[in-house]
Amino acid sequence: MKISKKEVEHVANLARLNLSADELETMTGQLDNILSYVDKIEELDTSNITPTTHVFSVTNAFRDDVVKESLTQEEAVKNGPEQNGSFFQVPKVI
Secondary structure, three states: OOOOHHHHHHHHHHOOOOOOHHHHHHHHHHHHHHHHHHHHHHOOOOOOOOOOOOOOOOOOOOOOOOOOOOOOHHHHHOOOOOEEOOEEOOOOOO
């Protein structure tokens, strides 16, 4: 076995999990299967395989930053329902 019941109890304690005896037995077997599978994957020779983050090649779709003129204060508030000079007028909340 790759992991012992004592180690599973320790991890469960760190995760604040209360496991019954049956759950502890089940969890130990499941974690042992996971660790055995990871060991099997580590047997593969991956030296000639390039690391990937996506299955398909993805390129950045962002546009270049271009400095543009900003809206004037009048233009920014002109479509607001109610204005008070150069500010939006909203109902009093308090």
